[in-house]
Amino acid sequence: MVKKIIGFVSAHKLIALVLTGLAIFSGYLGYQKFATKEESVRYVSESVKKGVLVLSISGTGQIANSNQVDIKPKVSGNIVSINAVNGQKVKKGDLVAQIDSREAATEVAEAKANLEVAQLDLQELIMPTDQSTLLQAKNSLKDAEDSLIKLRLEHENSYKEAIDDKTNAELNLEESYVDAYNEIADTFLSLPDVVGGVYNVILSNGIIESGASTEGSSNKWALVNSINTNDWQERDKLTNYLNSAEGAYRDVKTEYDSNFEDYREVSRSSEEEMIENLLAQTLETSQNLADLIKLETNAIDYWVYYRTENKLSVFSAVSTYQSNLSSYTGIVNNQISSLLSIQNSIKNYKESITDAVKNIADMEINQPMEMAKSERTLEEKRDAVTDLEEGATELEIRNKEIAVEQKRNALVKAQQTYSDYFITAPFDGMIVNLDVVLGDNVSGSDTVLTLITDDKIAEVTLNEIDIAKVKLGQKVILEFDAVPGLSVTGEVVEMDVLGTVTQGVVSYGVKIGFDIQDETVKSGMSVSASIIIETKPDVLLVPIGAIKASGDNSYVEVMVDGNNVRKEVTTGLSNDMTIEIIEGLNEGDEVITQTINSGYSSTAGSSSSESSKNQGPDAMGGAMMMMR
Numbered sequence: 001m002v003k004k005i006i007g008f009v010s011a012h013k014l015i016a017l018v019l020t021g022l023a024i025f026s027g028y029l030g031y032q033k034f035a036t037k038e039e040s041v042r043y044v045s046e047s048v049k050k051g052v053l054v055l056s057i058s059g060t061g062q063i064a065n066s067n068q069v070d071i072k073p074k075v076s077g078n079i080v081s082i083n084a085v086n087g088q089k090v091k092k093g094d095l096v097a098q099i100d101s102r103e104a105a106t107e108v109a110e111a112k113a114n115l116e117v118a119q120l121d122l123q124e125l126i127m128p129t130d131q132s133t134l135l136q137a138k139n140s141l142k143d144a145e146d147s148l149i150k151l152r153l154e155h156e157n158s159y160k161e162a163i164d165d166k167t168n169a170e171l172n173l174e175e176s177y178v179d180a181y182n183e184i185a186d187t188f189l190s191l192p193d194v195v196g197g198v199y200n201v202i203l204s205n206g207i208i209e210s211g212a213s214t215e216g217s218s219n220k221w222a223l224v225n226s227i228n229t230n231d232w233q234e235r236d237k238l239t240n241y242l243n244s245a246e247g248a249y250r251d252v253k254t255e256y257d258s259n260f261e262d263y264r265e266v267s268r269s270s271e272e273e274m275i276e277n278l279l280a281q282t283l284e285t286s287q288n289l290a291d292l293i294k295l296e297t298n299a300i301d302y303w304v305y306y307r308t309e310n311k312l313s314v315f316s317a318v319s320t321y322q323s324n325l326s327s328y329t330g331i332v333n334n335q336i337s338s339l340l341s342i343q344n345s346i347k348n349y350k351e352s353i354t355d356a357v358k359n360i361a362d363m364e365i366n367q368p369m370e371m372a373k374s375e376r377t378l379e380e381k382r383d384a385v386t387d388l389e390e391g392a393t394e395l396e397i398r399n400k401e402i403a404v405e406q407k408r409n410a411l412v413k414a415q416q417t418y419s420d421y422f423i424t425a426p427f428d429g430m431i432v433n434l435d436v437v438l439g440d441n442v443s444g445s446d447t448v449l450t451l452i453t454d455d456k457i458a459e460v461t462l463n464e465i466d467i468a469k470v471k472l473g474q475k476v477i478l479e480f481d482a483v484p485g486l487s488v489t490g491e492v493v494e495m496d497v498l499g500t501v502t503q504g505v506v507s508y509g510v511k512i513g514f515d516i517q518d519e520t521v522k523s524g525m526s527v528s529a530s531i532i533i534e535t536k537p538d539v540l541l542v543p544i545g546a547i548k549a550s551g552d553n554s555y556v557e558v559m560v561d562g563n564n565v566r567k568e569v570t571t572g573l574s575n576d577m578t579i580e581i582i583e584g585l586n587e588g589d590e591v592i593t594q595t596i597n598s599g600y601s602s603t604a605g606s607s608s609s610e611s612s613k614n615q616g617p618d619a620m621g622g623a624m625m626m627m628r
Contacts, residue, residue, distance in 0.1 A: 041595065041596070041597055042595070042596040043557075043559060043564065043592045043594070043595055043596075044592065044593050044594035044595075044596065045559050045590040045591060045592050045593060046542070046543055046546070046590070046591060046593050047588055047589070047590055047591075048540055048541070048542055048581065048585050048586065048587055048588060048589045048590075048591060049540070049541055049587065050538055050539065050540055050541070050587055051538075051539070051541050051578075052535055052536065052537045052538070052539075053535065053536040053539050053541060053573055053574075053575065053578060053580050054532055054534075054535050054575065055532070055533050055534040055535070055573060055575050056477075056530045056531055056532045056533060056575070057462065057466040057469060057470070057530075057531050057533060058528065058529065058530050058531075059460035059461055059462045059466070059510065059528075059529050059531065060460055060461070060526065060527065060528050060529070061458060061459045061460030061461055061509075061510075061526075061527055061529065062458075062459060062524055062525065062526055062527060063456050063457070063458055063459075063521060063522065063523050063524060063525045063527060064456070064457040064458070064459045064511070064523065067429075067452065067453045067454065067455060067456065067457045068450060068451070068452050068453075069426070069429075069450070069451050069453070069457060069493050069494045069511050069513070070447040070449075070450050070494055071096070071423065071425075071426070071447065071448050071449050071450065071451055071493070071494070072444055072445070072446060072447055072448060072472065072494065072495075073099060073420075073423055073442050073443065073444060073446065073448060074420035074444065074471065074472045074473060075099060075104075075417070075420045075421055075444070076099075076441070076442065076443040076444065077099035077100045077101075077421065077441070077442070078099065078100045078439055078440065078441050078442075079097055079098070079099060079100075079436050079437070079438055079439060079440045079441075079442060080098055080099065080100045080438065081097060081098035081438075082096075082097045082434075082436065082437070082438060083095045083096055083097060083098075084096045084097070084431050084434060084449070085431070085434065086431055086432055086433070086434045087430065087431065087432070088430070088431050089428075089429070089430050089431075090425040090428070090429065090430075090431060090451075091425065091428050092425055092426065092427045092428050093424050093425065094424060094425045095422055095423070095424055096423045096424060096425055096431070096434075096448070096449060097423040097436065097448055097449075098421060098422050098423065099421040099422075099423070099442065100421070101418060101421035101422070104414070104417050104418040104420075104421055105418060107414045107417070107418070108411070108414045108415055108418050110414075111407070111410050111411040111413075111414040111415075112411055114407045114410065114411075115404070115407040115408055115410070115411050117407075118400070118403045118404045118406075118407040119404055119407075121400055121403070122397070122400040122401060122403070122404050125392045125396060125397060125400050126392060126397060128391070129388040129389070129391070133388060134385070134388050134389065137381070137384050137385045137388050138385055140381050140384070141378070141381040141382055141384070141385050143381075144374070144377050144378040144381040144382075145378060147374060147377075147378075148371075148374045148375065148378050151370060151371065151374050152371065155363070155367045155370070155371070158363065159360070159363050159367070162356055162359045162360045162363060163356075163360065165352065165355075165356045165359075166352075166353060166356035166357060166360065169349050169352035169353045169356055170349075170353055172345070172349045172352075173346065173349035173350060173353065176342060176345045176346045176349055177272050177275050177276070177346070178268065179342050179345070180275055180276070180279045180339075180342045180343075180346065181266070181267075181268050181275055183279075183335075183338050183339055183342055184263060184266075184275075184278055184279060184282050184339075185263075186335070186338075187282055187286060187335045187338075187339065188260060188263055188282075190331050190332075190335060191256065191285075191286070191289065191332075191335075194289065194293075194328045194331060194332060195252070195253065195256055195289070197324050197325075197328055198249060198252075198289070198292055198293060198296055198325075198328065199249065199253075200219070200321070200324075201219065201245075201296050201300065201321045201324070201325065202218070202219050202220045202223075202242055202245055202246055202249065202296060202299070203218050203219065203220065203246065203249070204218065204219055205217075205218060205219065205222075206219055206317045206321075207219045207222040207223070207315055207317045207318065208222055209317075210315065210316055210317040212226070212315040212316075212317060213226075214226040214315075219317075219321075220242045220246060223238065223242065223299075223300075223303050223318070224238055224239055224242065226303075226307070226312075226315075227303075227306060228310070231306075231310075234306055237302065238299065238302055238303055238306070241295070241298055241299035241302055242299050244295050244299075245292065245295040245296045245298075245299050248288075248291065248292040248295050249292055249296075251288070252285070252288050252289050252292050255284075255285050255288060256285055256289070259278075259281050259282055259285045262278055262281060263278060263282070266278050276346060279339060279342065279343055279346075280343065282339060283336065283339040283340065283343060286332055286335050286336045286339060287336055289332055290329070290332045290333060290336060293325055293328050293329050293332060294329075296325055297322075297325045297326075297329070300318060300321055300322050300325065301322070303318065304318065304322065405538065420473070423448055425451060426451070426491065426493040426513045427451070427453050427455045427493070427513045427514070428453055428454070428455060429451040429452050429453030429454070429455070430451070430452050430453075431449050431450070431451060432449070432450045432451075432452055433447070433449055433450040434448070434449040435447075435448075435449070436448050436449075444472075445497050455513065455514060455517055456514055456517060456521055456523070457493075457511050457512065457513060457514075458476075458478055458490065458511070458512040458514070458527045458529060459509055459510070459511055459512075460509075460510050460512065460527065460529045461507045461508070461509060461510070462507065462508050462510055463505070463506070463507060463508075464499060464506040464507075464508065467495065467496075467499075467508040467510070469533045470492060470495060470510060470531055470533065471492065471533075472492055472493065472494075472495065473491055473492060474491060474492045474531055474532060474533060475489065475490075475491055475531075475532045476489065476490045476491060476492060476512045476529050476530065476531050476532065477489055477529070477530045477532070478490055478512065478514070478527050478528070478529050479527070479528045479530075480521060480525055480526065480527055480528075481525075481526045481528075482522075482525050482526065483520050483521065483525075486518065486520060486521075488514055488515070488516065488518055488521065489514075489515045489516070490512045490513050490514045490515050491512065491513055491515070492510060492511070492512055492531065493511050493512065493513040494510070494511040495508065495509075495510050495511075496508045496509045496510070510529075510531075512529060512531075534573070536572075536573060536580060539572070539580045539581075540580065540581040540582075540585060540586075540587060541578045541579070541580060541581070542556065542578065542579060542581055542585070542591050542593075543577065543578060543579075543591075543593050544574055544575075544576070544577060544578055544579045545593055545594070546591045546592065546593045547569070547571060547579055553568055554568065554569050554570070554571050555567060555568045555569060556569055556584075556585070556591045556592070557591065557592040558585070558589055558590060558591055558592070559590040559591075559592060564592065567584055567585065568584055569581055569582075569583065569584030569585055570582040570583040570584055
């Protein structure tokens with residue numbers, strides 16, 4: 001068999017070669033498919049540290065050949081002091097002139113006071129709690145507990161009283177409707193006699209039937225005819241009285257009849273509204289009947305007055321009518337008083353029910369809010385005692401420390417602003433062109449004086465965006481291409497007010513004075529300047545590359561016990577290298593700055609410290625290697 005294979009191969013060398021190649025390639029593919037892959041993920045991390053965040057802008061230029069600088073104020077105001085003259089030589093830092101600084105001095109004093117208050121708050125927070133303060137807090141807590149119990153009891157009692165008031169008003173209202181019906185019934189027991197009596201006074205024939213010496217178809221005309229015909233004014237006046245009474249009677253009689261019919265339709269079990277309407281109707285009828293009685297009384301009294309004045313006899317029937325009308329007045333007035341009293345009682349009890357319902361509704365709204373407020377007060381008192389017993393938390397202390405830092409920074413800023421009101425020589429030199437006088441108002445665009453110096457001056461150029469961030473007095477770090485490794489500090493002593501346009505690009509010149517003169521620096525040398533526009537000391541810093549974004553939020557990845565944990569952060573200022581962390585991280589946290597995915601079975605290159613864990617092909621994450 002082997003010989004046959006060898007013979008076949010010898011006879012068919014090309015075919016054998018192709019088959020061999022195919023076998024090798026297939027084996028390679030199989031190996032690629034089934035061989036174990038060992039992936040390694042490395043995390044490069046860096047500790048969160050506290051430090052100084054420096055924000056700067058860069059510019060290039062040369063060392064000036066002519067060292068003449070225009071000195072301009074950093075603030076605006078009136079010149080109150082001039083301490084130099086033209087031609088005078090001055091040293092760096094010498095006071096040349098002063099601008100009115102009273103407002104700035106006040107701001108410094110306020111900043112000092114604010115810092116002192118913040119420091120006292122911090123000191124008070126970290127001081128151990130004295131027993132007297134703790135006892136006061138506990139007493140305050142006990143008072144809050146007692147107040148809550150008392151308030152709950154008051155609420156229960158007042159709510160019960162409101163319910164009782166409503167119930168009593170409803171019962172009283174129900175009784176008032178019963179009383180109303182009874183009084184209406186009593187009224188209609190009395191009114192028929194009264195209505196009949198007032199009819200008899202003017203419309204019956206009682207006077208003629210009693211034998212009086214007069215004539216007429218009714219009492220009305222019997223009374224009129226008993227007036228002497230010569231006394232026509234008195235006859236007319238009496239006639240008017242009697243006509244008014246007669247018309248009123250007919251109206252009252254119609255009203256009474258309708259009222260009586262309604263009364264017959266109503267019973268004690270009728271609806272309260274029907275009884276109340278009948279009460280009002282009966283009261284109105286009684287009041288109109290009382291007015292009728294008054295009209296008839298006026299007419300009879302006038303007739304009696306006339307007869308008496310003229311020494312004529314008074315008919316016995318008229319005397320009886322006069323007595324009856326007086327009795328009717330008392331009866332009807334008593335009925336009116338009773339009906340009004342019951343009507344007012346119904347009205348008052350209705351209002352009492354309405355007030356009670358409103359009071360209950362108000363309690364159901366206000367009492368829970370009052371209870372919640374009292375419970376919040378109790379919780380605050382309880383928390384105050386707990387805080388005093390346990391002391392301040394790290395977060396509370398940190399907040400107070402931040403407040404102290406903020407007030408200290410505000411003081412430093414106020415002091416720096418205050419110092420800007422004192423115009424000093426930025427370097428040694430001679431004063432020329434001192435043109436200001438006392439009282440002159442100057443601003444940042446005005447040249448107070450020109451300073452000629454032998455010291456070296458760097459002149460650099462900035463674009464229109466960067467120049468807006470530069471101010472006089474800002475510190476600068478200078479480096480020189482011709483002198484590798486040399487770094488010189490200085491400060492901004494002059495800036496161009498007007499820019500220069502070159503091919504559509506606006507640039508501004510800035511002059512920088514050296515803090516220390518170095519002999520190796522020569523005129524005409526190229527210089528690179530980093531102007532420090534802001535510094536924030538003692539802030540948490542991380543590499544800017546560690547910050548990632550998710551929507552509107554920023555986050556970092558942190559190593560915790562060998563695991564990658566995501567944490568949201570609040571960031572502040574940043575430069576090209578680092579960024580400020582305001583919230584979300586603590587000093588010493590390890591933030592991931594780079595994630596490296598290696599190839600098959602690859603290992604980490606180099607790191608200051610690293611740990612790894614190899615897993616099988618089905619495990620997620622492969623090998624992990626941390627670099628710090």
